[in-house]
Amino acid sequence: xxxxxxxxxxxxxxYTGMRRGEILALRWQNCNFDEKKISIRxxxxxxxxxxxxxxxxxxxxxxxxxxxxxxxxACLRKHKAEQKVVKMWxxxxx
Numbered sequence: 001x002x003x004x005x006x007x008x009x010x011x012x013x014x015y016t017g018m019r020r021g022e023i024l025a026l027r028w029q030n031c032n033f034d035e036k037k038i039s040i041r042x043x044x045x046x047x048x049x050x051x052x053x054x055x056x057x058x059x060x061x062x063x064x065x066x067x068x069x070x071x072x073x074a075c076l077r078k079h080k081a082e083q084k085v086v087k088m089w090x091x092x093x094x
Contacts, residue, residue, distance in 0.1 A: 012026070
């Protein structure tokens with residue numbers, strides 16, 4: 001499954017139990033690698049046939065902090081580094 005562009009999505013779903021909208025709304029500022037935690041602060045909702053919107057979670061309990069395993073932290077760090085490379089390459093072409 002590694003090498004799949006959706007690997008990190010599956011990893012977070014399996015290792016943390018996060019919902020799809022929570023994973024898709026996740027930002028790097030919500031990840032604390034040193035403390036091995038992810039903060040859920042928003043979700044991505046479908047508001048129409050083709051519209052998506054960021055919103056706060058529906059319930060107070062949905063805003064939470066999730067602990068990460070060492071493996072999940074390592075995968076997230078690698079994913080973040082790979083994103084930086086892709087971002088640099090995309091800017092080089094414009």
